[in-house]
Amino acid sequence: MTTAPPATSVVARAVEAVKYYGTGDTAVLALAQVDVAIEGGRFTAIMGPSGSGKSTLMHCLAGLDTLTYGRVFLGDVDLSTLDDKALTRLRRDRVGFVFQSYNLVPTLSALENITLPSTLAGREVDRPWLERVVGTVGLADRLDHRPSELSGGQQQRVAVARALAQRPQIVFADEPTGNLDSRASGEILGFMRSAVDEFGQTIVMVTHDPIAASYADRVLFLADGRIVDEMASPTAQAVLDRMKRFGD
Amino acid sequence: MLKLALRNLRSHKLRLVITAGAIVLGVGFVAGTFVLTDTLGKVFDDLIDRSSATTDVVVRGKAVFDSAGGDPGESKALRADLDPALLDRVRGVDGVKAADLAIVSATTQVLRPDGKPIAATGNGPPTLGFNWSDVAQLNPWTVAAGRPPRRAGEIAIDRATFRKGKLRLGSRVLVRTPTGPVPARVVGVLTFGGQDNAVGASAVAFDRATAIRRLSPDGKVQEIDAIAAGGVSQTELVARVKRAVGRSVDVVSGQANVQETKSSFRSQLRIFNTVLGGFAGVSLLAGTFIIYNTFGIIVAQRTRELALLRALGAAGRQVFTSVVVEAAVTGLLASLGGLVFGLGVAWLLKLAFGALGVDLPSVGLVVTGRTVAVALVAGLATTTLSAVVPARRASRVAPMAAMRESAIEHGGASRRRTWVAGALLGLGAALMISAAVSRSLARVAFGGVLLFFGAIVLGPVLATLSGRTLGRLAPGITGRLARENVIRNPRRSASTAASLILALTVITLFTIFSTSFGASINAATARGFRATFQVTSGAFQTGGLPPAFAEQVRSLDGVAAVSGIRRGTVGVAGGARAWFGVSGRDIGRLVDLQVEAGRLEALGPGTIAVDRTYADRYRWKLGSEVRTRWVDGSIHPLRVVAIYGNGDLVAQGPDGHLLVDQSVFDRAQPAALRLDNRVLIEAAPGVPRERLRQAIERTGRPFGAPKVQDLAQIQADQSRQINQQLAFFVVLLGLSVIIGAIGIVNTLVLSVLERTREIGLLRAVGAERGKVATTVLFESVLVAIFGTIVGFVLGTSIGSALMLSLRGSIETARISIPIPVLVVYAVVAVVIGTAAGLYPAWRAARLDVLRAITVE
Ligand SMILES: Nc1ncnc2c1ncn2[C@@H]1O[C@H](COP(=O)(O)OP(=O)(O)OP(=O)(O)O)[C@@H](O)[C@H]1O
Numbered sequence A: 001m002t003t004a005p006p007a008t009s010v011v012a013r014a015v016e017a018v019k020y021y022g023t024g025d026t027a028v029l030a031l032a033q034v035d036v037a038i039e040g041g042r043f044t045a046i047m048g049p050s051g052s053g054k055s056t057l058m059h060c061l062a063g064l065d066t067l068t069y070g071r072v073f074l075g076d077v078d079l080s081t082l083d084d085k086a087l088t089r090l091r092r093d094r095v096g097f098v099f100q101s102y103n104l105v106p107t108l109s110a111l112e113n114i115t116l117p118s119t120l121a122g123r124e125v126d127r128p129w130l131e132r133v134v135g136t137v138g139l140a141d142r143l144d145h146r147p148s149e150l151s152g153g154q155q156q157r158v159a160v161a162r163a164l165a166q167r168p169q170i171v172f173a174d175e176p177t178g179n180l181d182s183r184a185s186g187e188i189l190g191f192m193r194s195a196v197d198e199f200g201q202t203i204v205m206v207t208h209d210p211i212a213a214s215y216a217d218r219v220l221f222l223a224d225g226r227i228v229d230e231m232a233s234p235t236a237q238a239v240l241d242r243m244k245r246f247g248d
Numbered sequence B: 001m002l003k004l005a006l007r008n009l010r011s012h013k014l015r016l017v018i019t020a021g022a023i024v025l026g027v028g029f030v031a032g033t034f035v036l037t038d039t040l041g042k043v044f045d046d047l048i049d050r051s052s053a054t055t056d057v058v059v060r061g062k063a064v065f066d067s068a069g070g071d072p073g074e075s076k077a078l079r080a081d082l083d084p085a086l087l088d089r090v091r092g093v094d095g096v097k098a099a100d101l102a103i104v105s106a107t108t109q110v111l112r113p114d115g116k117p118i119a120a121t122g123n124g125p126p127t128l129g130f131n132w133s134d135v136a137q138l139n140p141w142t143v144a145a146g147r148p149p150r151r152a153g154e155i156a157i158d159r160a161t162f163r164k165g166k167l168r169l170g171s172r173v174l175v176r177t178p179t180g181p182v183p184a185r186v187v188g189v190l191t192f193g194g195q196d197n198a199v200g201a202s203a204v205a206f207d208r209a210t211a212i213r214r215l216s217p218d219g220k221v222q223e224i225d226a227i228a229a230g231g232v233s234q235t236e237l238v239a240r241v242k243r244a245v246g247r248s249v250d251v252v253s254g255q256a257n258v259q260e261t262k263s264s265f266r267s268q269l270r271i272f273n274t275v276l277g278g279f280a281g282v283s284l285l286a287g288t289f290i291i292y293n294t295f296g297i298i299v300a301q302r303t304r305e306l307a308l309l310r311a312l313g314a315a316g317r318q319v320f321t322s323v324v325v326e327a328a329v330t331g332l333l334a335s336l337g338g339l340v341f342g343l344g345v346a347w348l349l350k351l352a353f354g355a356l357g358v359d360l361p362s363v364g365l366v367v368t369g370r371t372v373a374v375a376l377v378a379g380l381a382t383t384t385l386s387a388v389v390p391a392r393r394a395s396r397v398a399p400m401a402a403m404r405e406s407a408i409e410h411g412g413a414s415r416r417r418t419w420v421a422g423a424l425l426g427l428g429a430a431l432m433i434s435a436a437v438s439r440s441l442a443r444v445a446f447g448g449v450l451l452f453f454g455a456i457v458l459g460p461v462l463a464t465l466s467g468r469t470l471g472r473l474a475p476g477i478t479g480r481l482a483r484e485n486v487i488r489n490p491r492r493s494a495s496t497a498a499s500l501i502l503a504l505t506v507i508t509l510f511t512i513f514s515t516s517f518g519a520s521i522n523a524a525t526a527r528g529f530r531a532t533f534q535v536t537s538g539a540f541q542t543g544g545l546p547p548a549f550a551e552q553v554r555s556l557d558g559v560a561a562v563s564g565i566r567r568g569t570v571g572v573a574g575g576a577r578a579w580f581g582v583s584g585r586d587i588g589r590l591v592d593l594q595v596e597a598g599r600l601e602a603l604g605p606g607t608i609a610v611d612r613t614y615a616d617r618y619r620w621k622l623g624s625e626v627r628t629r630w631v632d633g634s635i636h637p638l639r640v641v642a643i644y645g646n647g648d649l650v651a652q653g654p655d656g657h658l659l660v661d662q663s664v665f666d667r668a669q670p671a672a673l674r675l676d677n678r679v680l681i682e683a684a685p686g687v688p689r690e691r692l693r694q695a696i697e698r699t700g701r702p703f704g705a706p707k708v709q710d711l712a713q714i715q716a717d718q719s720r721q722i723n724q725q726l727a728f729f730v731v732l733l734g735l736s737v738i739i740g741a742i743g744i745v746n747t748l749v750l751s752v753l754e755r756t757r758e759i760g761l762l763r764a765v766g767a768e769r770g771k772v773a774t775t776v777l778f779e780s781v782l783v784a785i786f787g788t789i790v791g792f793v794l795g796t797s798i799g800s801a802l803m804l805s806l807r808g809s810i811e812t813a814r815i816s817i818p819i820p821v822l823v824v825y826a827v828v829a830v831v832i833g834t835a836a837g838l839y840p841a842w843r844a845a846r847l848d849v850l851r852a853i854t855v856e
């Protein structure tokens, strides 16, 4: 299983991923032999009970954390071969992030936050693309504002715009709607959906919300560090039913 | 709540260490000052005890002036000398076991073959010549090798000089004395209580007859010391000796004499202590700014925790107490640390003294209860008091704040702040301007303090301003982030820079003042100096070259005018005053004294010249009679023949002095003062200067090869001396700069902690470790530059006002701003800012990305 993955439509891939936190008696097994492939141009949701390892899996796929055993490929790059600097560059150039909260640098304006990865890379911003992204998330008139002057939903839109602005190979979102009401959630999820449909963006989203999951093309269910199930073209009701079974 | 305070301290050891560090340095400086002064005090006490504790009775001339009246700082200790013949009378007193003369002269030194003294001249330790006494109790020196001097042409010298000059027993040397050069053979090597010299003082011992002849131009002596036979008390013997020698001289007990000498040393040490203490105070103040800032940040960061406590029922007062207790414990620990550090400081200074040739090995460092008390109180009080304001803020945290998303610090330019700052700055500036106009030093000082605190209050506004402008110099996104970080919390940035502002203000003030003072003095010299050369004896204020030197120079070919300048003390208008003995005939050609009335050439027997200050104060006019009291107590009326406007070049001191011809001066002063401190020489027209200089130098060789300088050299010398002094002050103030740097480290470490998530985010979206570190470094440098600029502006304004206010005493007062020096300071500030940012930057770069974005 150590051969390079085909560079076809698989954008990210974990192979026999094992993650322990800590060592010795107190070690926690967060990922137990996970094999997963994220297909390009699709919207994947990861669900599971609290503590099941969703965030851990996402962090490892995104090159924010390293596995204890196993390997992660982003495109055809084996992340375990990269040092800190190379990982940082890879994140900057190929990965977009949306977190649950604290997504923006408070001292920079909305626009500066959106272009931050390009600025850090010293890259020219692709203007037409940027305008299109900004237009899509509907922020054109608030670009000069600081995060503290924006509502939670608006801040999250800026975060999504930032994630999309540099055309990453893949966007990771960890509970992006966790702090938002249903209307704001719906807007954010709508943008992500249209980014997949219109720009062919690849998105992986961790969520607890069956409605949020219903925006995805595919849902992976995690429990105790294992992928226990998956569902294509999910509906909120089907996801909810599946989730209920975890309680047993 | 007490437990909470202690737990907070324990869980933030690093913060405790850094915060305490600032106080440790400040307290250490204070403690070190006291330890050093106490140690020096003990050294001199020991020295005095060893020199004279076994003496039972001291016979000396009567004091000419009582301590009241006269000019401050003018010597009140002037005494007439004694006739050595009194010795026989003292010896004849029943109960006197032994007695001997004490002839002591400063500036008696063994010369090297090139004419330079082996033991250094100048403001260092004294260079003594004295008569060898065979009465062991009256002579603190012991012969370590060879034998005591017995006859003319023999000397014994201290072992330090003996070794330094690579001499041997039997070496033939030339000795510089108040009566001129004396050839001699070294027959003995002396030690002082086992030491190679007496706390740095060198010594040349002569036999009694030679000492009288060579050390004392008029054959008189300073003291006769006696020891009592068994069973006779000091008081009893004093009474008996008094009866024998009469009322014309002063007789005191050995004990009283020792006390007198000790207390006069003590009062000089107190001045030294005050000066050092001033600098220590500056560092302590710098430390308080840091405590204030640190606790301010801690309270802001802990707002939610505090609010939670409040919500759970803690009273505001309890919250207040917990913060103050935390500060007090920090202060206590820091004071103890400061005490230890102070010992280190004192020990280093002691070593520095050793390097200067003043060996202080006989005593360890003296730590008195007072030192401990001062250190503890200073550390505890400054820390606790500077935490009061943050603690009050903490006690006012509303329980509601617990619900809010994050700690919000309201900073920046509140209207009230701007008003207060404006009022302080306005008042300060007004005082400075009025001080410059009215020449009032007190107003400069008060105005300076107001300006400084005005700037501190206005700090947040200035920080925002300089963040906006200076920040543009920092390039790229890291520069942009750093700039925003300076501005986002202007109050924090401003109080972080406060200690640096303080240090730089004082340093700049000293620098501007020193350079301006130097420039003014040099301008004054250029204006008034008419001589071709000045010969400087190197002696401090009084004493110096025997009259024979000036006489020999006068007889050289090509010399048109010569005047020595002697400084002494005379009783005028009810007190001791400084006066100067010059050559009345020549002085007017050598120095432009700006004579306003009369002629200096008229100076001679029975006449005097007075400066404008005295003429105004005592309403003296040409022809007025000035009653002068001479060293023997006799009164002599002198007629005013000239009133001069500017005697700075003669007096080298504050205005208010008198000038007489040396023929008058010498009759009125004891022999020790009848020496030329400086000699001014004018070349005849057409005489090649270098040839004349060489001739003067050759003449000076047996007199200790004094420096022969023309105007440019004098000016260079003055500048050098002023720069040396400045360097000394700047080194002392350097500690405050280090404290300022600690303040930056402290704030940034706390800020980095506070911005953990933000840094995590930056790293997640692609900032390398280096970029994160650079952002912190830029912020540090920006704060340092901000502090430096504000310090420059404050220091320059205060220094300039100070200079202008001195126009009264220095006519040529001018402001000179040494740009290159300020540039050096700025570069150093940037280096320090960078250094201060290194550790916080390293911590920021080292943050684990994942940890950073997942912390709650
Ligand atoms: N830094 C860490 N140190 C130790 N254990 C950790 C750490 N991070 C996560 N864990 C543990 O690993 C397991 C998986 O955690 P993870 O955060 O991936 O869960 P999750 O599915 O994202 O949960 P949630 O839905 O609550 O966010 C949990 O048992 C958690 O306690």
Ligand SMILES: [Mg+2]
Pocket (backbone or CB within 6 Å): A054, A055, A056
């Ligand atoms: Mg999670």
